[in-house]
Amino acid sequence: MDEFASIRLWTEGRQAKQWQQQRGVVLGIGDDAALLDPAVPIDGLTGPRQIVAAVDTMVETVHFNAATMMDEDIGYKALAANVSDIAAMGGIPLQALVSVSVPRSFGPERVRRLYDGLYACAERYGVAVAGGDTTSSPQHLVVAVTVLGAVEAGRALRRTGSRPGDAVFVTGPVGMSAAGLHALLAQPHAGEGAVPAAACGEAAAALVQAHRRPAPSVRAGRLLLERGTCTALNDVSDGLASEAWEIAEASGLRLVLRERDLPLAGSLAAYARDAGVQPLEWMLYGGEDYAMIGTAAAEDAKPLQELFRREGLPFFIIGETEAGEPGVELIAEASGWSGSKAVRRIPLAKRGYNHFA
Amino acid sequence: MDEFASIRLWTEGRQAKQWQQQRGVVLGIGDDAALLDPAVPIDGLTGPRQIVAAVDTMVETVHFNAATMMDEDIGYKALAANVSDIAAMGGIPLQALVSVSVPRSFGPERVRRLYDGLYACAERYGVAVAGGDTTSSPQHLVVAVTVLGAVEAGRALRRTGSRPGDAVFVTGPVGMSAAGLHALLAQPHAGEGAVPAAACGEAAAALVQAHRRPAPSVRAGRLLLERGTCTALNDVSDGLASEAWEIAEASGLRLVLRERDLPLAGSLAAYARDAGVQPLEWMLYGGEDYAMIGTAAAEDAKPLQELFRREGLPFFIIGETEAGEPGVELIAEASGWSGSKAVRRIPLAKRGYNHFA
Structure with a gap:
């Protein structure tokens, strides 16, 4: 033919x-x-x-x-x-x-x-x-x-407009696609056709779906543009840390993310527990989630979240921006044996997502 | 990196x-x-x-x-x-x-x-x-x-507008790229880097250039659009016969090409003679020349040619269109031993260009 x-x-x-x-x-x-x-x-x-x-x-x-x-x-x-x-x-x-x-x-x-x-x-x-x-x-x-x-004209949401003191948000859970890939690669594969999602177990079904059929939200981007308070936006194709770095470098400031506010999907938590791994690596460095990370005027962060809620769309406030040398940090909390909380600021590497590494 | x-x-x-x-x-x-x-x-x-x-x-x-x-x-x-x-x-x-x-x-x-x-x-x-x-x-x-x-808006040159009785033209020589590829593949190749054009001999230099650095003419397309008499246009990426077929099928008519009017570049004639091959196969079925084949109102064919000449651009009138079942034919002339001319109409196959076949 x-x-x-x-x-x-x-x-x-x-x-x-x-x-x-x-x-x-x-x-x-x-x-x-x-x-x-x-x-x-x-x-x-x-x-x-x-x-x-x-x-x-x-x-x-x-x-x-x-x-x-x-x-x-x-x-x-x-x-x-x-x-x-x-x-x-x-x-x-x-x-x-x-x-x-x-x-x-x-x-x-x-x-x-x-x-x-x-x-x-x-x-x-x-x-x-x-x-x-x-x-x-x-x-x-x-x-x-x-x-x-x-x-x-003139209203597209770029990476360059973030200002110190802005809120950092993400429009969906992260790490699910990478965990889905992990689940797929853990299955034996012989011969014809891809691994059926069902073979990965119930907990992984949503993760496999996230990997195979990502669901970017055009509506979320439009809401952010129309609202007029979003100062920078990036899709999470290469992992949350990498995309945060891009905004940091393009806008010339630091993004400080709070570990406890990162959106951990229930399915990801369950799968990670069963697999005996910490989900944070996937959440920070797993790519292809196609949620969006962005920054917005701090005073409009909560109203934006409410606006998204009314539209049935997720919106997580995960940190803020600071003036300084471009970079990305994570505020991690560790519970001590006495119940005390140790707070650390961990610089996040710029590395992107490597599918089959 | x-x-x-x-x-x-x-x-x-x-x-x-x-x-x-x-x-x-x-x-x-x-x-x-x-x-x-x-x-x-x-x-x-x-x-x-x-x-x-x-x-x-x-x-x-x-x-x-x-x-x-x-x-x-x-x-x-x-x-x-x-x-x-x-x-x-x-x-x-x-x-x-x-x-x-x-x-x-x-x-x-x-x-x-x-x-x-x-x-x-x-x-x-x-x-x-x-x-x-x-x-x-x-x-x-x-x-x-x-x-x-x-x-x-509304003025792009498509494949569909050709009418019976139009002239068929081509805006440059054809077959040079395929002959250039032939010359390149005929050279021994060992190790690093591509075959140097010089290795193919003087006659082939222009052919190798045509293969490696095709020179489509935006100006030619603009002249044809502005003139308003061009009824169909196609670039010769898949070979003259194949592109003629596309116009024939899109416009619902026959294209009849005259072998003696097909533009045979001197370098192609010389290389073909040295290589002991007939250049017609390359001219009809060689691809990637990126000249354009088209049809135009018959009465404007000569004026168009003159217009192109003044701009320093080639323009060859190579046949005409006829009402009928979509198809492409070549009028070939063979000289008999007595000096008589036998004229035959040869249907041209629809096949496209296969680079390394």
Whole structure:
């Protein structure tokens, strides 16, 4: 089958033309390039706007392997990672261009499943798949997705605006994806297909789901942008410590996080206990949670939390910023034998997430 | 070295901020996503506009190998292939997002050379590199580039507008890239670095250059759009026959090409003669020339040719369109022993370009 027939097989009829038009697609897959309308009316977006553009790549054996991800998950997550980047700018994702390099061993049926997952994510977030390129690959699957979105001109949420005395927050639990990967890699894997989530046990089900089907929140980014008190925002793709470092360096200040306020999901606590590990490493250095870490004017931290609560979205106040040499610290409390509390400030390393280290 | 330090090493200081701003880049590399101004003033572009967006991927061993391309060439060509897609819509390329998956064996110095070539191409075509993602790769280099451009709303040159009786043209010689690859693969290759062009002999120098550093013409696309008589346009990435087929199928008609009018470059003729091969196979089925094939109102074909001549651009009228079942034919002439001419119509296969077949 030639490239064009394959692409048609994988993409045709997935999204209605009108649905795509509502997301600015004037001309989709099937010509030299896609045509997009930068002024298409978008609910909740008024005035002059800018394009938000991000690209993210997933590589077999680096970001996933045959045991950890089902084909559908690979497609889903490749797009979700980009949606997260758009959300972390306060933008609205609209269109995607998809590059897939497929090893011969993969077969058209597996590519179709990859696209099933990608289109499921596209539907979930209202993203029109507007273009793509499919090539063969000598050995490993590589998926590179570019997502374009829209944001009010001059209002995107960057990493650079944090001020000393701001509150530090995170919009969801962290460490779940890394723990999910841990659970998957702990299972024996023989032959065909990925490890079923059920094989990892009940406690790990939510963790495996967090790893395979991350759920960035575009709504959370929009709330933060509209509110006007968010001073910096970053998605947690490379781990909480690493992303906090990025804000610290971009804004030129220190982020001080409180260990006791870090959101520890019940499923993560339970799994870590059973596995005999401390969950803190995953929470600080595990990546791909796609929650967002940010800073906001201190006096608006509680009102923001209340606003998120009303929308049914998590919002955890985990620390504050301080003037000083850029860096990230953790305030850790250890209970002594007498019941006394020892408080220590631990500098957090800048290292990012390494999937299969 | 971490990912961010690496990306800075490869991309920082390459393009001045003001130069990027003139191409619509509000915020470039260094945050979750790039911010682009869809209304930035662009010379020669007036009125409402649309975004033109394309993605192209180059995979080691599929599109190149250690012998055929220098590191700089890989970067250059990855971007040029996308520029060609924008040009073939009549658009103006403005920004690029770059995904590079790098095998450990490649080393940071080779990646820097890849970026040297990519930025050389970006400079040549005025493209601002606005974002990217760098990951590791288990074994093979993969480069996926997305290019965004601008075009007057409703005026992009598509594949669908061709009418029976139109002239068929091509905006440059074809088959040179495939012949250049042939010349490169014919050389012995041992160890480090790509085959030097000089090793292929004088006749092949232009062919090797055509393969390694394709030269799409944005100006040609703009001339065709502004003229208003071009009814369909496609870039020759997959070979002349394959691209002619795409116009035939998209427009619902036949393209009839005349063998004697196909542009045969002198260097290609000379190399083919020395190598003892017929150049026609390369001209019809060799890919990656990045000239453009199109159709135009028959009465404007000669004036268009004259317009191109005045601009110093090639323009070859190679056939015409006919009503009928979609397809592509070649009118071949064979001289008989008596001096008579036998004219045959040969249907051309739809097959595309296979680099290392």
